[in-house]
Amino acid sequence: KVTAVIMVGGPTKGTRFRPLSFNTPKPLFPLAGQPMVQHPIFACRRIPNLAQVFLIGFYDEREFALYVSSISNELKVPVRYLKEDKPYGSAGGLYYFRDLIMEDNPTDIFLLNCDVCCNFPLLEMLEAHKRYGGMGTMLVVKVSAESANEFGELVADPVTNELLHYTEKPETFVSDLINCGVYVFTPEIFTAIHEVMIHREDRANPHRLPSIDALGHLTIRANPPRDFVRLDQDILSPLAGKKQLYTYETMDFWEQIKTPGMSLKCSALYLAQFRHTSPYVLACGDGAKSAKIVGDVYIHPSAKVHPTAKIGPNVSVSANVRVGAGVRLISCIILDGVELQENAVVMDSIIGWKSSLGKWARVQGDGDYNSKLGITILGEAVTVEDEVVVVNSIVLPNKTLNVSVQDEIIL
Numbered sequence: 001k002v003t004a005v006i007m008v009g010g011p012t013k014g015t016r017f018r019p020l021s022f023n024t025p026k027p028l029f030p031l032a033g034q035p036m037v038q039h040p041i042f043a044c045r046r047i048p049n050l051a052q053v054f055l056i057g058f059y060d061e062r063e064f065a066l067y068v069s070s071i072s073n074e075l076k077v078p079v080r081y082l083k084e085d086k087p088y089g090s091a092g093g094l095y096y097f098r099d100l101i102m103e104d105n106p107t108d109i110f111l112l113n114c115d116v117c118c119n120f121p122l123l124e125m126l127e128a129h130k131r132y133g134g135m136g137t138m139l140v141v142k143v144s145a146e147s148a149n150e151f152g153e154l155v156a157d158p159v160t161n162e163l164l165h166y167t168e169k170p171e172t173f174v175s176d177l178i179n180c181g182v183y184v185f186t187p188e189i190f191t192a193i194h195e196v197m198i199h200r201e202d203r204a205n206p207h208r209l210p211s212i213d214a215l216g217h218l219t220i221r222a223n224p225p226r227d228f229v230r231l232d233q234d235i236l237s238p239l240a241g242k243k244q245l246y247t248y249e250t251m252d253f254w255e256q257i258k259t260p261g262m263s264l265k266c267s268a269l270y271l272a273q274f275r276h277t278s279p280y281v282l283a284c285g286d287g288a289k290s291a292k293i294v295g296d297v298y299i300h301p302s303a304k305v306h307p308t309a310k311i312g313p314n315v316s317v318s319a320n321v322r323v324g325a326g327v328r329l330i331s332c333i334i335l336d337g338v339e340l341q342e343n344a345v346v347m348d349s350i351i352g353w354k355s356s357l358g359k360w361a362r363v364q365g366d367g368d369y370n371s372k373l374g375i376t377i378l379g380e381a382v383t384v385e386d387e388v389v390v391v392n393s394i395v396l397p398n399k400t401l402n403v404s405v406q407d408e409i410i411l
């Protein structure tokens, strides 16, 4: 049997995702019409003998209760949310729930970060992992040398694929091969985490370490608590080069979803994937009564779209949205309950839950997904009045805009 664990973090993480994470936990934010965490969960369907899927985080249980029960039914495999009483770190959280995770005596455990977007080649990883015979295999990908320092950089043996060297977000360049946040481990991982904890306890130093920096300032640095263990720094770095960890390189798409801009990009990637894996999920736009659809578009069945609207490419329209006559939508995410009145235009933007755009209103970004104001984001229940134009701006929840704005953060 195989068990999968998805690390979902908690409300104190994902702060770069504001204002979209104010009321909805980031893992439930929709990409291509499905909650972010559903993409890795569905990828687990390909694993033979999948016993259970656990989501581990420190969000309140209530936030995930409805979701896990509906997704368990759909997946026909139990999906459970396990809440840490405090953040234990990416490896500490796994260790904390070791008894539950080992309930079905799995031979292998997948560990996935919830905020990565890729095609999760889990079967291929599992096969490679069995071949290598190590304790763990991690998915890796080549990125541009300029962006590599945002991730864990690593060196792998070109022949055996063994992980030889690992540094988390290094200041000086190590390698353009990086850690994708997708792993498969044997249960020995729990021993490895336990050893880190014991080692911490053994260290003679007391809990607080005074140190003096180059300017002569005395600082008292608290040691991390014994049970807080990070997978990257505390496990991967020390175990590199010890014939225990191996790499599996993906040549397919991979992105990390830390900002709203990236969620727009990843929504496009997942829509494009649906085109191959489940085209029936996408809107097709045939029939005299349906809107004109361009490229990959998702429209929730409960949304009401006027036949004269033109939608796509890369558009995702959530439940109970109303799209009026002549509306034009390009590269955007329209969240639940939004109303778009006649001839409104949305481009390179995310429109928050229950917001409304008046007639001829225009909300747009310049499509630079990596810069802070490269897209426009309207928080929950924002009203944009008729003919108002909003460009490259972030608008916090419950605001009403009656004048046009550009490059602004409206608090």
Ligand code: GDD
Binding pocket: 007, 008, 009, 010, 013, 056, 057, 058, 084, 086, 087, 088, 089, 090, 093, 112, 113, 114, 115, 116, 150, 151, 152, 153, 168, 169, 178, 179, 180, 181, 232, 256
């Ligand atoms: N349950 C739980 N508890 N989850 C946590 C905790 C915790 O205490 N801390 C982090 N996470 C979750 C996050 O929600 C995320 O899904 C994952 O663990 C990793 O988060 P971070 O530890 O904050 O690392 P990161 O996202 O900046 O970078 C990691 O992932 C990159 C790939 O996306 C590193 O492993 C990098 O090396 C890697 O490139």
